Amino acid sequence: MSPKYAKDMPQDFTNRIERVAIVGASGQIGQYITKALVDTGKHTITALTRQGSKNELPSGVKTILVDYNDEAALIAALKDQQFLIITLPVTAPPDTHSKIVKAAAKAGVKRIMPNLYSMDDSNEALVKETPLNASKEGILSDIEAAGCSWTYMICSLWYEYSLAMGPIWFGFDFANKKLTLYDEGTTKVNVTTWEQCGRAVAAFLSLNELPEDETDKGVTVETWTNKPLVISSFLISQKDMFESWKRDSGDRDEDWTIESEGSKERYQKGIEAMKGAQDPMSARMGAAMASFVRAFFPNGGGDYESTRGLDNGKLGLPKEDLDERTAVAKEMVEQEYAAKLFAKMAQGS
Structure with missing residues (x-):
């Protein structure tokens, strides 16, 4: 044309x-x-x-x-x-x-x-x-x-949302101060606010x-x-997120229980939970577990700015401050954003 x-x-x-x-x-x-x-x-x-x-x-x-x-x-x-x-x-x-x-x-x-x-x-x-x-x-x-x-x-992946939603998403269980790293927690993925x-x-x-x-x-x-x-805001790993969280919250490594799980093993758990679910919400949680960890497969496509580039510069988008955006996620956690969202979804609204 x-x-x-x-x-x-x-x-x-x-x-x-x-x-x-x-x-x-x-x-x-x-x-x-x-x-x-x-x-x-x-x-x-x-x-x-x-x-x-x-x-x-x-x-x-x-x-x-x-x-x-x-x-x-x-x-x-x-x-x-x-x-x-x-x-x-x-x-x-x-x-x-x-x-x-x-x-x-x-x-x-x-x-x-x-x-x-x-x-x-x-x-x-x-x-x-x-x-x-x-x-x-x-x-x-x-x-x-x-x-x-x-x-x-x-x-x-939406950064603050995914961080605040709970362990199924980015592996952070804030209520129990437990972090599950996918593999070594060093795979960098693109996220956007x-x-x-x-x-x-x-x-x-x-x-x-x-x-x-x-x-x-x-x-x-x-x-x-x-x-x-x-577009993208940050190219970061789970460990990068955790370091930002510690800077914002004052938490130390010893305040948290840190475990690791193979990304592919976790992915399979999510698939099995999705297929074996007895209700739509449980199926969606299994699908979410599989979907989010899939982005963290090493060389699995979660980092797309390195392979295809970004349009940020063409659009004049600013470089954002990671700690500022993590602070937004922290506020969402404190306001029980995830629980409120789940309740809203359960009501079908």
């Missing part, structure tokens, strides 16, 4: 993304994307919120209550939007994403950031062996079949939509048409 240039567009074409719709604007990652977009002051933001939601949104965000099963209402809500961002919880019905995409296409939305906040999907073994991996092919084919383009985000994800989306959507002409070599929204944004 021949390149598109702003100079060739109709006279009323404005070479920037001004109108952005977000599904899940108050969710785990959605709230950070929404805030970052608001902070730019460059966009009119419309949040599509399910009926009955009581979550608050930043000032200036237009809210439209929708029933995701009502296509006509979705089309009306998405009319005139230039870009759609979809973030959905794991409790969302499996066909919700497809319904939103089809409605967006009928409303004339051309560009979509789907509900993919992904690992390094260029590593086939990693993708195949990660139980919680979303079906990228199905999601993207839905978007392409609808005549829209996509840009999703490769950000791997929610705030960095938000900044990445805001920076991306603040670019020109198209190059001005053939001489314009700068990055634009078009640069990532049907390509992922590849």
Whole structure:
């Protein structure tokens, strides 16, 4: 397909993304994307919120209550939007994403950031062996079949969330001060903070939509048409995380029980727990154990910045302070974030 240039567009074409719709604007990652977009002051933001939601949104965000099963209402809500961002919880019905995409296409939305906040999907073994991996092919084919383009985000594991959630995730049992190292705990993996994800989306959507002409070599929204944004906050190991935790908390090695477990053995335990589970939540915990330890397999694809590079520089993303972000995770632990989230998931909300 021949390149598109702003100079060739109709006279009323404005070479920037001004109108952005977000599904899940108050969710785990959605709230950070929404805030970052608001902070730019460059966009009119419309949040599509399910009926009955009581979550608050930043000032200036237009809210439209929708029933995701009502296509006509979705089309009306998405009319005139230039870009759609979809973030959905794991409790969302499996066909919700497809319904939103089809409605967006009928409303004339051309560009979509789907509900993919992904690992390094260029590593086939990693993708195949990660139980919680979303079906990228199905999601993207839905978007392409609808005549829209996509840009999703490769950000791997969310740092503060994964650290605070408990031993199944990064091996930290804070209540009992017990750390399970995967192998020697020295395998480095890419992790990303929610705030960095938000900044990445805001920076991306603040670019020109198209190059001005053939001489314009700068990055634009078009640069990532049907390509992922590849970002990260840190390339770190479990031991790096523990050192950061100790600096923030004042804990010492002797305050903790530190054990090690082979990453492949732990992975197999997770798979067996998932397959033998008697209920959906137990199955998900087994899948989480297998999925998170899989990223820590030595040379297993958890470090993707060394193999494919990052888009951080192109987007002007800042270098973050590890101890500051670990302090955020510490606060989440103290506020019992994981227990509250599990309770919310059990309620299906």
